[in-house]
Amino acid sequence: MLRLLIFMALSCPALAQETGSALPYSSVYEQRRSEQLIARGLLHMEAKDFRAAEKTFLDAVQVAKVNYGLRAPQQRAALEHLIEALLAQQKWQLAGDQLSYFEWLNDEIYLRDFYDYLRGTKQLSELLYRASADADNSNSTRYLILAKNLSWRAISAIEATLGETDPELVPWLYDVVLAHYYQVSLIKRRSLLNEVTAQGDSTAYHGWTLAKSESLRISYRIGRDLLRRIQLILSTSEDSPTEASALAVLYQADWELLFGHETAAMTLYGEASRQLSAIGVPTDRLDLLFGRPRVLPEPVLYTSVSELEAALAEGPIQFRAWTPNYPGAQLPSAQVARADGPQPGSALVEFTLLPTPPIALMDNRRIIKLGFGLRNVDVLELTPQNSALDDEVRYQMSLLQLRPPLKNGMPVEMDRLQLRYHFAPQQALPTNRES
Amino acid sequence: MKNLIRMMMPLLILLGWQACAVSPPKGDSGQFTPTDAEVEQYNARVAPEDRIVCRQEKPVGTYIAKRVCRLQVDVDATSSLHRQQLRRVLN
Numbered sequence: 001m002l003r004l005l006i007f008m009a010l011s012c013p014a015l016a017q018e019t020g021s022a023l024p025y026s027s028v029y030e031q032r033r034s035e036q037l038i039a040r041g042l043l044h045m046e047a048k049d050f051r052a053a054e055k056t057f058l059d060a061v062q063v064a065k066v067n068y069g070l071r072a073p074q075q076r077a078a079l080e081h082l083i084e085a086l087l088a089q090q091k092w093q094l095a096g097d098q099l100s101y102f103e104w105l106n107d108e109i110y111l112r113d114f115y116d117y118l119r120g121t122k123q124l125s126e127l128l129y130r131a132s133a134d135a136d137n138s139n140s141t142r143y144l145i146l147a148k149n150l151s152w153r154a155i156s157a158i159e160a161t162l163g164e165t166d167p168e169l170v171p172w173l174y175d176v177v178l179a180h181y182y183q184v185s186l187i188k189r190r191s192l193l194n195e196v197t198a199q200g201d202s203t204a205y206h207g208w209t210l211a212k213s214e215s216l217r218i219s220y221r222i223g224r225d226l227l228r229r230i231q232l233i234l235s236t237s238e239d240s241p242t243e244a245s246a247l248a249v250l251y252q253a254d255w256e257l258l259f260g261h262e263t264a265a266m267t268l269y270g271e272a273s274r275q276l277s278a279i280g281v282p283t284d285r286l287d288l289l290f291g292r293p294r295v296l297p298e299p300v301l302y303t304s305v306s307e308l309e310a311a312l313a314e315g316p317i318q319f320r321a322w323t324p325n326y327p328g329a330q331l332p333s334a335q336v337a338r339a340d341g342p343q344p345g346s347a348l349v350e351f352t353l354l355p356t357p358p359i360a361l362m363d364n365r366r367i368i369k370l371g372f373g374l375r376n377v378d379v380l381e382l383t384p385q386n387s388a389l390d391d392e393v394r395y396q397m398s399l400l401q402l403r404p405p406l407k408n409g410m411p412v413e414m415d416r417l418q419l420r421y422h423f424a425p426q427q428a429l430p431t432n433r434e435s
Numbered sequence: 436m437k438n439l440i441r442m443m444m445p446l447l448i449l450l451g452w453q454a455c456a457v458s459p460p461k462g463d464s465g466q467f468t469p470t471d472a473e474v475e476q477y478n479a480r481v482a483p484e485d486r487i488v489c490r491q492e493k494p495v496g497t498y499i500a501k502r503v504c505r506l507q508v509d510v511d512a513t514s515s516l517h518r519q520q521l522r523r524v525l526n
Contacts, residue, residue: 152479221470222471
C-alpha cells in the first residue's frame with residue numbers, strides 16, 4: 001500500500017506536467033495512452049515542433065512495448081511517426097537505427113502473421129522511400145536500395161508461402177520495377193550531368209550529356225523481365241487474354257518507351273489494344289482510354305480497365321514531382337509525400353504530342369531525349385510568378401515521358417494538351433535575375 | 436567431277452556452318468547463369484559476404500565475352516591477390 005502511495009506521489013506530478021490538464025489515465029503505461037501520445041505527437045508535427053514530437057512518439061513506442069510486448073506489431077504505428085519526426089529533423093543516424101529496429105520487428109512478425117508482415121513491409125518501404133527522397137540526405141540512394149531489397153524479400157516470402165505464380169506477387173514485382181526506374185532517373189541528376197553547348201549545321205544545341213552506365217542496362221533488363229513475369233502471372237489462370245494481362249502488355253510497352261525503344265513500344269501498344277478489343281472492350285471506350293496521355297511510369301499497376309478509367313481525371317494531366325533526387329519521377333503515393341516542407345509552386349503547360357521519334361537535346365549519341373514527340377511546349381501559368389521559372393519548367397518537362405495517345409492501337413497526334421506540373425518539395429528553383 | 440564439287444558446295448558450306456553453331460544446353464543444366472533479376476532477388480536476402488555478382492568476362496584466348504557469376508568475396512579476394520602479386524613483381 002505504501003509502495004502504491006509512493007508510486008502515485010512520484011508519477012502524478014510528472015503526468016500533470018506532461019498533460020497540463022486533468023489526467024485521463026491512471027498509469028503512465030496504460031494501454032490507451034499510446035494512442036493519446038500519438039495524437040499529441042501529430043499535433044506537434046503539425047506545429048512543426050519536431051523535437052517535442054520525437055519525444056512524444058518515443059514515449060508512445062515504450063508504452064506499446066510495455067503493453068503488448070517487445071515483439072508486438074502494435075509498436076509500428078508510433079514507430080512510423082517517430083521515424084518521420086527524426087527525418088524531419090534530419091537526424092539520419094537515429095532515423096537509420098529506428099528503421100533497422102522496424103525491420104527487425106517486422107521480421108519477427110513474419111512467422112506469426114504473414115499478411116501482417118506484408119503490411120509492415122509496405123509501411124517500412126514507404127518510410128525508406130521518404131528517407132531516400134530527402135535532397136539533403138547524402139545517403140539517400142542507400143535507402144532506395146534498401147526499399148528495393150525489402151520488396152525483393154517480400155517477393156521471396158510470398159513465393160515461399162503462396163507460390164511462384166500467386167497474384168499477390170504482382171504489386172511487389174511492380175514495386176521493384178518502379179525502384180529500378182527511380183534508380184535510372186538518378187543519372188539525370190544535374191550533379192551527374194555536364195552542361196554543354198554545341199554547334200551543328202547552323203543550329204546551336206544546348207543540353208546535358210549523360211554519364212554512360214551499365215546499371216542502366218541492368219535496370220532495363222530487370223524491369224522488362226519482371227513486367228513479363230507480371231503478365232504471365234495475370235494470364236496463367238485463363239487461356240484467353242484477360243483485361244489484367246492485356247493491361248500488363250501496356251505496361252511492358254511503357255517500359256520500352258521509357259528506355260527509348262520506340263519500335264518495340266509501338267508493337268506492344270498495338271498488341272495491348274488488340275488484346276483488349278479481343279476480350280470485348282468497345283473501340284470507342286478504348287479510344288477514350290488511350291486518348292488521354294499519361295506520364296510514365298504509372299505509379300500504380302491497374303489490372304482492370306475501369307480502374308484505369310477512374311484514374312483518368314478530367315482537366316489537365318496532373319504531375320506531382322516527387323523529389324529533386326529522382327528527376328522526372330512522380331510521387332509514388334500520398335503516403336510517401338513530405339508534409340513538413342512548403343510546396344515550391346506549380347506551372348500549367350500546354351504542348352503537342354506527335355507520333356514521331358523523340359528529338360534530342362544534344363546532337364551527340366550521349367543525350368537526353370525529349371519525351372516521345374513532345375512539341376510546342378508553352379508555359380501558360382506559373383506559381384509563383386517568376387520568369388526564371390519558365391526555363392526550369394521546360395527543362396523539367398524534357399525529363400518526362402508520356403504515353404502517346406493511341407487510336408486503334410496506333411499513336412496519333414494530339415494538340416493543346418495541358419499538364420499541371422507541381423514542383424517537388426526541396427526543388428531549388430532559380431531566382432528571377434531581374435528582381 | 437568439277438561439276439559435282441560445284442553442286443555440293445552449298446551443302447558443304449551449310450555443314451561447315453552447322454558444325455560451328457552452338458546448341459544451347461538442354462534440361463536443367465547447371466551451365467545456365469541466373470538472370471539479373473534472380474541475382475538481385477538472391478542478393479536481397481543474403482548477408483553481404485554471400486552476395487554474387489554477374490558480369491561479362493572475356494576468357495584468355497578468345498574475344499567472345501561470357502557471362503560469369505561469382506561470389507563478391509571471391510572477386511574481392513582475387514583482386515586483392517592480383518594487386519599483391521603485382522606489387523611484389525614491381526618491387
